[in-house]
Amino acid sequence: MSEQHGTQVSATPLPADTDVLVVGAGPVGLTLAAELARRGADAVLIDRQAEGANTSRAAVVHARTLEVLEGIGAAPELVDQGVAVPRFTVRDRDRALLTIGFGGLPTAYPYTLMIPQNRTEEILAGRLRAAGGRVHRPHEVARLAQDDDGVTVTTTGGETIRARYVVGADGMHSTVREQAGIGFTGDTYAQSFVLADVRLDWKLRSDEVMLYFSPAGLLVVAPLPDGRHRIVATVDDAPAHPTAADVQALLDERGPARRPARGRRGRVELPVPRPPPARRPVPQRPRPAGRGRRPRAQPGGRPGHEHRVQDAVALAARLAAVLDGTADAASLERLRGRAPARRRGRVTFTHRMTGIATARARRRRRARNALLRALDRVPAVHRAMAMNLSELAVDPARR
Numbered sequence: 001m002s003e004q005h006g007t008q009v010s011a012t013p014l015p016a017d018t019d020v021l022v023v024g025a026g027p028v029g030l031t032l033a034a035e036l037a038r039r040g041a042d043a044v045l046i047d048r049q050a051e052g053a054n055t056s057r058a059a060v061v062h063a064r065t066l067e068v069l070e071g072i073g074a075a076p077e078l079v080d081q082g083v084a085v086p087r088f089t090v091r092d093r094d095r096a097l098l099t100i101g102f103g104g105l106p107t108a109y110p111y112t113l114m115i116p117q118n119r120t121e122e123i124l125a126g127r128l129r130a131a132g133g134r135v136h137r138p139h140e141v142a143r144l145a146q147d148d149d150g151v152t153v154t155t156t157g158g159e160t161i162r163a164r165y166v167v168g169a170d171g172m173h174s175t176v177r178e179q180a181g182i183g184f185t186g187d188t189y190a191q192s193f194v195l196a197d198v199r200l201d202w203k204l205r206s207d208e209v210m211l212y213f214s215p216a217g218l219l220v221v222a223p224l225p226d227g228r229h230r231i232v233a234t235v236d237d238a239p240a241h242p243t244a245a246d247v248q249a250l251l252d253e254r255g256p257a258r259r260p261a262r263g264r265r266g267r268v269e270l271p272v273p274r275p276p277p278a279r280r281p282v283p284q285r286p287r288p289a290g291r292g293r294r295p296r297a298q299p300g301g302r303p304g305h306e307h308r309v310q311d312a313v314a315l316a317a318r319l320a321a322v323l324d325g326t327a328d329a330a331s332l333e334r335l336r337g338r339a340p341a342r343r344r345g346r347v348t349f350t351h352r353m354t355g356i357a358t359a360r361a362r363r364r365r366r367a368r369n370a371l372l373r374a375l376d377r378v379p380a381v382h383r384a385m386a387m388n389l390s391e392l393a394v395d396p397a398r399r
């Protein structure tokens, strides 16, 4: 028996049945299982990996997500272990075009929190344990057989578990979604990304997420705990293992332009090893998930794990209500139907923004920069953008 995230790896057979089987112990599955456990629902969480991943991957947690995670008690620890970043700037080389402060937002978390995903998962696993749950490992779902009363799930090891509901939190290439016939056939952007966690000899502010617009592509520089920075850059073909020189070249080409002597240019000191991102397919283009035969096998929500974490809490509440008879089963299907429209708006916006941000023609860039600087002087624009970035705008009461 080994330990991961302080959660014991199961060597025991799965229970014969459960009300809810959650497949996948990433951030979404852990949140869902913790919320179900907190609500006293009978739920089992399984994952095919013998241990949780220990890599940093997604690092941004927005205010709305922290609020949603208050229920399972995860927010204080996340805040304690992450870096609170109260500003977001859009830049063209040395010039800040737009500065968005989160300071005045109507939330207990007026900032973006930066924290590596493995730490987030450890904290969520801890909350699951505190609520009496655990991760059953390693159990890989191979098949789902659905009938009117529930789902029989078979693992690759030949074990079966019967569940009234199955939730697929098993990532992008979801077996649950595929087996339930809930096709997610979204496109992916042709763009690939360089991701690296590095230490920078960097004189710019460390309480800011910086988004650099550049004809060569986007560059994001964001602080992480322990004095590191997360670098994200759109490139045509990301190297499997970005080196310090690769990251330096991206900073030189797209980041601050002034000479290091004036203390403005980033210098990469130490890339922290991380797994190759390769051509990571990122936010899928909008395409509504097809209808499954029944809502008994429920996909974990919208793409973008932060959205799915928020959706997971809503889904857990609804499932718990259905199980104790205070909501009808059809309401699960209604919950699933709500997501795509919001997703469509956000992805289309992202797509358009990328085109504007990487404009090559000098006249277009000048016009863009002038527009952004003009918008920067309008308080209502600041607030709207801060509300959107923090995801607080999803709450109609606060718009």
Ligand SMILES: Cc1cc2nc3c(=O)[nH]c(=O)nc-3n(C[C@H](O)[C@H](O)[C@H](O)COP(=O)(O)OP(=O)(O)OC[C@H]3O[C@@H](n4cnc5c(N)ncnc54)[C@H](O)[C@@H]3O)c2cc1C
Residues within 6 Å of the ligand: 023, 024, 025, 026, 027, 028, 029, 046, 047, 048, 049, 057, 058, 059, 060, 117, 139, 140, 141, 142, 169, 170, 171, 172, 174, 175, 176, 195, 232, 275, 276, 277, 280, 300, 304, 305, 308
């Ligand atoms: C190298 C890398 C860098 C990334 N960087 C970023 C970033 O900078 N920003 C960002 O927003 N996102 C990033 N991501 C994506 C982010 O990590 C995912 O969006 C997030 O992990 C999704 O969370 P999830 O809980 O939905 O699924 P996952 O974290 O993918 O978890 C799914 C779980 O399901 C389990 N599983 C899968 N199939 C089965 C099965 N058949 N049976 C049982 N268990 C199964 C897997 O073992 C896994 O533990 C990155 C991903 C990678 C790989």
